[in-house]
Amino acid sequence: MTFRQVLLTSAVALALSACGQSSAPAADSTAPAAAPEAAAAPAAAPDAAPTAAPESATPTKPATVANCATTIEANDQMQYNADSITVPASCTQFTINLKHVGTMAANVMGHNVVIATQANMEGIDQDGAGVTPDHVKADDARVIAHTKVIGGGESTSVTFDVARIKDGGPFKFFCTFPGHMTLMQGSIQVQ
Ligand SMILES: [Cu+2]
Structure with missing residues (x-):
């Protein structure tokens, strides 16, 4: 058992x-x-x-920047030669020189450079249409800086405080001559 x-x-x-x-x-x-x-x-x-x-409309033509300034060229084909401006964070002020390398007159193929937030682009462009000679509404608070409109062979410039494009972007530079903004625009950022 x-x-x-x-x-x-x-x-x-x-x-x-x-x-x-x-x-x-x-x-x-x-x-x-x-x-x-x-x-x-x-x-x-x-x-x-x-x-x-x-x-991914990534910039392909960065502007050449030196001494807190850059020169942007505009032509008779309704184009800037740059689609991105990177402002050095060490700059207190920044200058954009605009050079019209074409030959057409300012009332036909005029160009300017306006700086604003991307969100304000459309409104600035619409309200500036027909406002001669510079196609920017007077005292438009949305405009951070802008040049006058120039024609072929002319140059102009604008200088602004870099602090104004540090926060609240993205920021853009663009031309408000009627019909130009779609082709003539680029990003501007501090880095
Ligand atoms: Cu233009």
Whole structure:
């Protein structure tokens, strides 16, 4: 009797230990189950890619800046020669020289440079249309700085406090001669 009990007991013990061992691999097998969920994440990426593309209108023609000043050229093809101005943070004031390298008159192909927040561009442009000669509404508080309108062969400049374009941007420079702003604009930032 006692001998059989020992055999039984040891048999049960073996069976239990066998179960314990076999349960360990079972727990591990749940880990690979999580992988398919992670693999599903990249599937969302193709949807996000097309929307990000139009926003990447990254500047390709940075203006040359030296001694807290830059010279922007404008031509008869309704273009600036720069689409980005980076103002050094060490500058207290900054000067933009505008040079019209074309030959057309100011009342036909005039250009200026206006500095404002991107949010105010449209309103400034609309309210400045028809305001001769500079196409900027008088005492427009949204305008941080602006030059006069010039024609072919002429030059002008404007100097402003850099502190005014440090916070609250993004800021832009653009031409408010009627119909020009779409093509003639760029970013201006302090760095
Ligand atoms: Cu213009």
